[in-house]
Amino acid sequence: MLKHIFKRLLLLIPTLFGVITLVFFMIALAPGDPARVMLGERANAQQLEQLREELGLDKPLIQQYGLYLSRIVRLDLGKSITSGQQIKDEISERFPATIELAIWAMIFASTIGIIVGVTSARKRNSWIDYTAMGGSLVGVSMPVFWLGLVLIMIFSVWLDLLPTGGRMNVRYYFQPITNFYILDGIILWIREGNSQYLVSAFQHLILPTIALGTIPLAIIARTTRSSMLEVLQQDYIKTARSAGIKERRVVFRYALKNALLPVITIIGLQFGLLLSGAILTETVFSWPGIGKWIYVAIGARDYPAVQGGIIFISVFFVLINLVVDILYSVINPKIRMQ
Amino acid sequence: MSEGKHTGDDVLVSIENLNFNFNIQRGIVKAVRDLSVTIKKGETLTLVGESGCGKSVTAHAINQLNPMPPGVVESGKIYFRDKDLLTLPKSQIEALRGTQISMIFQEPMTALNPVFTIGSQIADVYRTHQRISKKEALAKAVELLDLVKIPSPDERIHNYPHQLSGGMRQRAMIAMALASPEPGLMIADEPTTALDVTIQAQILDLLNDLKKTVGMSILLITHDMGVVSEMADRVVVMYAGRKVEEADVFSLFEEPKHPYTLGLLNSLPSNPKYRGAKRLEAIDGTVPDLLTIGEGCPFANRCGFVKDKCLKEFPEETKISDDHFVWCHHLQQQEGRV
Amino acid sequence: MEQELLEIKEPTPLQETWYNLKKNKGAMTGLVIIVLFVLMAIFAPLLAPHDPVEQVIELRKTPPFTGGYILGTDDLGRDMLSRLIYGARISMSIGVVSVGISLVLGLIIGVVSAYFGGILDKIIMRIIDIMLAFPYILLTIVIVAILGPSLVNAMVAIGISQVPRYARLVRASVLAEKENDYVLAERALGAGNMELMFKTILPNCLSATIVQSTLGVGEAILSSAGLSFLGLGAQPPTPEWGLMIASSKEFITNAWWIVTLPGIAILLAVLGFNLLGDGLRDILDPKMRS
Ligand SMILES: Nc1ncnc2c1ncn2[C@@H]1O[C@H](COP(=O)(O)OP(=O)(O)OP(=O)(O)O)[C@@H](O)[C@H]1O
Ligand SMILES: [Mg+2]
Numbered sequence: 001m002l003k004h005i006f007k008r009l010l011l012l013i014p015t016l017f018g019v020i021t022l023v024f025f026m027i028a029l030a031p032g033d034p035a036r037v038m039l040g041e042r043a044n045a046q047q048l049e050q051l052r053e054e055l056g057l058d059k060p061l062i063q064q065y066g067l068y069l070s071r072i073v074r075l076d077l078g079k080s081i082t083s084g085q086q087i088k089d090e091i092s093e094r095f096p097a098t099i100e101l102a103i104w105a106m107i108f109a110s111t112i113g114i115i116v117g118v119t120s121a122r123k124r125n126s127w128i129d130y131t132a133m134g135g136s137l138v139g140v141s142m143p144v145f146w147l148g149l150v151l152i153m154i155f156s157v158w159l160d161l162l163p164t165g166g167r168m169n170v171r172y173y174f175q176p177i178t179n180f181y182i183l184d185g186i187i188l189w190i191r192e193g194n195s196q197y198l199v200s201a202f203q204h205l206i207l208p209t210i211a212l213g214t215i216p217l218a219i220i221a222r223t224t225r226s227s228m229l230e231v232l233q234q235d236y237i238k239t240a241r242s243a244g245i246k247e248r249r250v251v252f253r254y255a256l257k258n259a260l261l262p263v264i265t266i267i268g269l270q271f272g273l274l275l276s277g278a279i280l281t282e283t284v285f286s287w288p289g290i291g292k293w294i295y296v297a298i299g300a301r302d303y304p305a306v307q308g309g310i311i312f313i314s315v316f317f318v319l320i321n322l323v324v325d326i327l328y329s330v331i332n333p334k335i336r337m338q
Numbered sequence: 339m340s341e342g343k344h345t346g347d348d349v350l351v352s353i354e355n356l357n358f359n360f361n362i363q364r365g366i367v368k369a370v371r372d373l374s375v376t377i378k379k380g381e382t383l384t385l386v387g388e389s390g391c392g393k394s395v396t397a398h399a400i401n402q403l404n405p406m407p408p409g410v411v412e413s414g415k416i417y418f419r420d421k422d423l424l425t426l427p428k429s430q431i432e433a434l435r436g437t438q439i440s441m442i443f444q445e446p447m448t449a450l451n452p453v454f455t456i457g458s459q460i461a462d463v464y465r466t467h468q469r470i471s472k473k474e475a476l477a478k479a480v481e482l483l484d485l486v487k488i489p490s491p492d493e494r495i496h497n498y499p500h501q502l503s504g505g506m507r508q509r510a511m512i513a514m515a516l517a518s519p520e521p522g523l524m525i526a527d528e529p530t531t532a533l534d535v536t537i538q539a540q541i542l543d544l545l546n547d548l549k550k551t552v553g554m555s556i557l558l559i560t561h562d563m564g565v566v567s568e569m570a571d572r573v574v575v576m577y578a579g580r581k582v583e584e585a586d587v588f589s590l591f592e593e594p595k596h597p598y599t600l601g602l603l604n605s606l607p608s609n610p611k612y613r614g615a616k617r618l619e620a621i622d623g624t625v626p627d628l629l630t631i632g633e634g635c636p637f638a639n640r641c642g643f644v645k646d647k648c649l650k651e652f653p654e655e656t657k658i659s660d661d662h663f664v665w666c667h668h669l670q671q672q673e674g675r676v
Numbered sequence: 677m678e679q680e681l682l683e684i685k686e687p688t689p690l691q692e693t694w695y696n697l698k699k700n701k702g703a704m705t706g707l708v709i710i711v712l713f714v715l716m717a718i719f720a721p722l723l724a725p726h727d728p729v730e731q732v733i734e735l736r737k738t739p740p741f742t743g744g745y746i747l748g749t750d751d752l753g754r755d756m757l758s759r760l761i762y763g764a765r766i767s768m769s770i771g772v773v774s775v776g777i778s779l780v781l782g783l784i785i786g787v788v789s790a791y792f793g794g795i796l797d798k799i800i801m802r803i804i805d806i807m808l809a810f811p812y813i814l815l816t817i818v819i820v821a822i823l824g825p826s827l828v829n830a831m832v833a834i835g836i837s838q839v840p841r842y843a844r845l846v847r848a849s850v851l852a853e854k855e856n857d858y859v860l861a862e863r864a865l866g867a868g869n870m871e872l873m874f875k876t877i878l879p880n881c882l883s884a885t886i887v888q889s890t891l892g893v894g895e896a897i898l899s900s901a902g903l904s905f906l907g908l909g910a911q912p913p914t915p916e917w918g919l920m921i922a923s924s925k926e927f928i929t930n931a932w933w934i935v936t937l938p939g940i941a942i943l944l945a946v947l948g949f950n951l952l953g954d955g956l957r958d959i960l961d962p963k964m965r966s
Contacts, residue, residue, distance in 0.1 A: 015809050018802070018805075027818075027822065137947065141943050141950050143898055143918065143921070143942050143943070146901075147939075149935050150936060153928040233405070235448040236452070239441075239450065239511070242403055242436065242439075242441035242443075243441075243462075243466070243514060244433065244435035244437055244467060245463065245466050247428075247432065257453045258451070261453075275811065276812075277813060279813070279817065280902055280906070284925075294817075299907070306818070313811065317810070332453065333452065333498040334452065
């Protein structure tokens with residue numbers, strides 16, 4: 001098992017290296033002079049020269065690449081042009097917001113998706129099944145940002161039930177502790193006996209969670225259903241039934257654990273995709289996460305920030321896939337033993 | 339029809355005029371037709387016939403493991419200890435499974451759940467039927483594995499199915515079937531097909547021992563006449579969903595009547611008695627498609643004695659002796675109607 | 677007699693697919709939706725009651741079913757219905773063009789990689805793995821950010837970022853086909869590499885690719901809407917659906933139709949391709965159901 005993980009980690013290195021290289025050259029080889037693009041038409045020659053030097057653009061490409069790699073190895077992503085801050089710091093400040101949203105969206109999508117999928121499979125070809133599968137097809141066909149806007153329109157504007165964006169009621173004097181606001185809310189509730197932070201954090205999470213979680217929910221439901229249908233036909237399910245195991249237990253223990261194997265892979269993949277899908281959702285909900293930050297950086301042509309942000313998300317994506325792979329082998333005894 | 343012999347104190351299972359179909363997209367598969375079989379208390383009845391003739395479907399009709407849909411009981415009755423199984427609510431069928439009707443499956447490779455240890459699978463059966471702790475159930479599982487002669491059972495209970503050899507898996511399956519508290523009927527669907535000869539013999543011995551010690555009946559399914567001669571008290575020969583001959587094991591081997599039975603015995607290499615017999619060309623043909631099968635004798639297209647009548651209607655029962663019946667136009671003429 | 681017998685031909689694979697497709701309700705619904713959108717795209721100038729970019733300032737934010745505007749007007753007084761109809765043109769072409777790009781490149785790379793194998797295959801697959809290590813949306817965004825925001829660049833970006841998927845799919849099915857008897861037979865008959873690759877093997881790998889491209893068109897429409905929403909795709913005043921949603925953000929408080937209608941248009945178009953794609957998958961390759 002440990003050996004398996006170690007092997008996967010080793011295999012990761014060339015992939016990460018490739019990802020970094022690809023991002024670097026895509027941006028470096030982009031048409032136009034980055035310094036000119038960043039500073040705009042009216043910048044004078046001296047300003048341009050200074051920025052070039054600052055970014056190392058005056059050196060040959062290969063040398064730039066070497067420098068970039070050596071900095072990345074030291075986990076240094078450089079400075080943002082617009083804010084002048086370390087990109088590393090900017091990312092670590094915003095990443096919790098993105099992760100928090102992604103985790104809740106995934107919890108939402110997985111629980112409901114699995115329940116819907118299992119129910120659909122058990123009631124195959126009933127109206128429940130047709131509705132659920134029709135619904136998931138609509139779910140994957142929807143633009144996320146549009147869903148977000150429609151949710152805001154209904155629940156914030158018309159019904160005035162939930163906030164339109166942000167993470168916390170701006171009128172509260174709130175000092176983040178962990179930057180995971182639900183967690184912070186719980187801590188503050190325990191520490192100060194005031195639950196308003198938790199409630200507000202929760203209210204702010206609901207709509208973005210639904211918007212971001214809908215596509216994965218639909219995909220998970222579809223995967224669970226087809227996987228469950230296949231498992232329910234297996235001989236070992238007949239064996240369990242023939243031994244008098246109650247139908248509920250057959251479905252939720254004997255079949256589900258097998259059916260979840262492919263679902264876990266999908267969940268992991270979707271989690272990684274959520275991080276990049278966040279760029280749309282975060283923009284709609286003014287969610288101060290890394291997606292919105294990259295969006296702003298693109299608008300400002302802050303190339304080092306875009307580069308850093310994208311490398312960060314891609315590395316995270318790769319790592320998530322690794323975790324999923326390991327998790328998969330933990331529940332699949334056939335792989336675990338090897 | 340001799341209705342009389344289907345009831346009585348010594349009868350455990352009585353299948354009466356069962357017609358079982360599968361309604362699939364391409365049409366109706368008539369898997370079992372007008373089949374009547376009784377199993378007496380404490381006896382071993384074998385169902386023989388070549389692949390696809392409806393043996394498993396018949397067996398699964400008893401504990402209702404055929405997938406419904408597409409399966410449909412067209413007509414017929416199945417009694418178990420005077421309970422009319424086909425009208426029993428699902429919960430009561432569930433209660434019978436594993437307590438009074440146990441089952442060993444055809445495919446040891448796929449009949450055990452790959453993501454649970456065999457110990458936990460067996461223990462779960464115990465805990466379904468008795469109020470005992472997990473630990474006690476596991477201890478009983480060890481006892482059972484010992485009973486079916488799996489070496490070092492206390493270690494094996496922690497193994498997953500894929501870590502066992504085919505023979506061991508088959509024994510584990512048997513152990514699972516034995517976890518029932520009051521076995522009345524053991525359905526063994528080709529319990530040895532997947533095994534090599536020595537292990538096959540061991541497992542058959544084991545079944546015979548158990549039958550004596552526990553006093554249960556066995557419905558043994560096989561297409562191996564060697565297994566029949568070793569195990570059976572009585573034999574039912576099936577062909578393309580129909581019963582074509584029924585006899586006690588001695589009569590069947592001494593005086594096989596139906597041309598198909600003759601063919602089956604002919605294919606038994608170790609039996610010198612039949613080596614000289616006229617090899618039936620009939621065996622060369624193919625089994626009729628159950629989707630398009632007509633009303634005549636299903637064996638007609640392969641039979642050396644075929645007449646016009648055989649193509650038109652299925653023959654009436656011909657009684658050879660009190661324990662021997664055959665359904666064949668050819669023999670009907672020879673023996674005269676009874 | 678013989679003449680008559682010859683007349684009863686085996687159905688061609690195409691006829692058989694069509695026959696099965698007709699029985700699949702979902703797929704047929706999808707096909708109908710797609711055909712409607714395509715017709716809308718082709719006959720946009722005839723169907724649209726107004727000029728899609730003409731602004732009538734006095735009639736800004738007219739609600740649906742008032743003053744001859746069936747679906748109302750947007751914040752600049754442009755007819756929503758006409759913009760939606762013209763939007764079909766843009767979305768359909770984006771879908772087709774970007775899938776076309778991925779398909780052509782993917783087919784070439786996949787076939788070459790699978791057919792020649794060896795080092796070349798290893799290198800190509802390595803690069804594809806790395807590209808797949810990127811979340812796809814991000815890849816698209818990077819490419820557009822580099823090329824500069826425009827509709828054409830969005831198409832190119834979407835097309836390129838999907839190439840790895842097609843290449844992989846094609847490679848896998850070519851590998852599976854390569855060892856088949858008919859290929860070996862053709863080779864024995866002296867068919868050249870090129871001929872074998874593109875004339876013999878490829879047509880037999882198409883079913884998986886057809887399914888993927890059908891679903892891909894829907895996905896491309898979604899992605900381009902997303903890019904336009906972020907300001908990286910179509911630029912105003914193009915009546916692109918995603919862009920229409922983007923510019924409507926401020927009006928969710930008072931003009932629901934400006935937000936809702938373009939989204940429904942996207943939803944329907946994408947749904948059409950997803951329905952058809954799912955249906956085709958069930959028909960062409962039952963094993964591929966995931
Ligand atoms: N779920 C099903 N759907 C459709 N047809 C089925 C189904 N299950 C079984 N059948 C058909 O019923 C017939 C009898 O099958 P059955 O499994 O009883 O054969 P068998 O005698 O047990 O053969 P074997 O020796 O291979 O196990 C076969 O023709 C089979 O195709
Ligand atoms: Mg069978």
